[in-house]
Amino acid sequence: MDKTHLVDEITGHRRMRRNRKADWTRRMVQENRLTVDDLIWPIFIVPGTGIVDPIAAMPGVSRMSVDKAVEAVKQAADLGIPAIATFPDIEMNLRDETGSQSLVADNLINKATAAIKKAVPNIGIITDVALDPFTSHGHDGILREGVIVNDETVDQVVRAAVMQADAGADIIAPSEMMDGRIGAIRRGLDASGHQDVGIMSYATKFSSGFYGPYRDAINTSGLLKGDKNSYYISPANGTEALRDAALDVEEGADMLMVKPGLAYLDICWRIKEAFGLPTYAYQVSGEYTQIKAAAMNGWIDGERIMMETLLCFKRAGCDGILTYFAIEAAKKLAKS
Ligand code: PBG
Numbered sequence: 001m002d003k004t005h006l007v008d009e010i011t012g013h014r015r016m017r018r019n020r021k022a023d024w025t026r027r028m029v030q031e032n033r034l035t036v037d038d039l040i041w042p043i044f045i046v047p048g049t050g051i052v053d054p055i056a057a058m059p060g061v062s063r064m065s066v067d068k069a070v071e072a073v074k075q076a077a078d079l080g081i082p083a084i085a086t087f088p089d090i091e092m093n094l095r096d097e098t099g100s101q102s103l104v105a106d107n108l109i110n111k112a113t114a115a116i117k118k119a120v121p122n123i124g125i126i127t128d129v130a131l132d133p134f135t136s137h138g139h140d141g142i143l144r145e146g147v148i149v150n151d152e153t154v155d156q157v158v159r160a161a162v163m164q165a166d167a168g169a170d171i172i173a174p175s176e177m178m179d180g181r182i183g184a185i186r187r188g189l190d191a192s193g194h195q196d197v198g199i200m201s202y203a204t205k206f207s208s209g210f211y212g213p214y215r216d217a218i219n220t221s222g223l224l225k226g227d228k229n230s231y232y233i234s235p236a237n238g239t240e241a242l243r244d245a246a247l248d249v250e251e252g253a254d255m256l257m258v259k260p261g262l263a264y265l266d267i268c269w270r271i272k273e274a275f276g277l278p279t280y281a282y283q284v285s286g287e288y289t290q291i292k293a294a295a296m297n298g299w300i301d302g303e304r305i306m307m308e309t310l311l312c313f314k315r316a317g318c319d320g321i322l323t324y325f326a327i328e329a330a331k332k333l334a335k336s
Helices: 004-010 018-022 023-027 066-079 108-119 150-167 181-191 209-215 239-251 264-274 285-296 302-315 326-335
Strands: 039-046 052-054 061-063 083-088 126-127 143-144 148-149 171-173 198-207 257-259 279-284 320-323
Touching: 018 023, 023 209, 039 108, 039 150, 039 326, 061 066, 066 083, 066 108, 066 326, 083 108, 108 126, 108 150, 143 150, 148 150, 150 171, 150 181, 181 198, 181 239, 198 239, 198 264, 239 257, 239 264, 257 264, 264 279, 264 302, 279 302, 285 302, 302 320, 302 326
Parallel strands: 039 061, 039 083, 039 320, 083 126, 126 171, 171 198, 198 257, 257 279, 279 320
Antiparallel strands: 052 061, 143 148
16 A cells, blocks of 8 residues: 555645754744843842852742842843843841832842942843832732722832832833833833833733742742732733733833743733733743752753743743743853
8 A cells, every 4th residue: 555645645745744854944944043132030139248048949049149149140241141130138127018118229129230230231120119029018019908009009119110210220120010000100210310211011910829939039928918819910811911911001111021921821922912012921930940840850851941931932922031041041042
């Protein structure tokens, strides 16, 4: 029996494997590519000097004092990484009900920004304005009688954003999901002469279990009372996420972010399709840790899965990825 003939009858001479047959054909037909320009590196800052303190739940990630962070960011810039995102681990005695430390001009996060900007002027600095690193209850906003109050939080977030811009932040990334924050921050930045400071909205931030290791990293997990379901989006809701993002676009967001990443690739795609704005995914702490932990046990090829997941964000329409793998991935890209 002529088996070739049989298969051709089924395929009608269309054979997908022709384009996959050799390395050169595969390179010719490759639709998406990951480059170092796609990588944004989130880092954790602690007070003090000379500190590089490994985070147990995030193998390979450390909290760094400002001086060490400056060195690390220099390395990131040398690798070609375009931007970093900073998160502070604030001393416990400085945390309070309203997160008042967020309004101190030379607080830890602003000190880090100023130092990094001075030492490494050619890397972008993205700062978050959510209040969770600063509050004694670990919530992203001001807590009054069991409720995270929206408008009062927005007011504070705007003032914090202006201080962050004063310190040298290039992009403000509000992650606290209060209503109206993007427009309010835009007006606040414009009124204080920061027309060139951009806003990357954590447009669709889902209420997720994947944030666990991050909360250990900035020591909020023991503090958090209740959950964040009254302001983050339910993982069940895609259309609601799009409506939320639409408001951020209307209010003046320059860039949009989807968080977490891998379990929300449909949202990345829908957001990019709907608005066409630069769109980023945050491959969050729990996603990183899953890969690291399995790799450390020898159960998966961690490096391969790191590169695969990052590439898949590109396929899903993302223009870049906030990832704790940034340095590792950048080094790998430089070698290949
Ligand atoms: C809160 C915030 C979170 C992350 C960064 N800022 C989520 C949270 O703690 O609820 C998560 C980042 C990560 O998991 O890597 N504003």
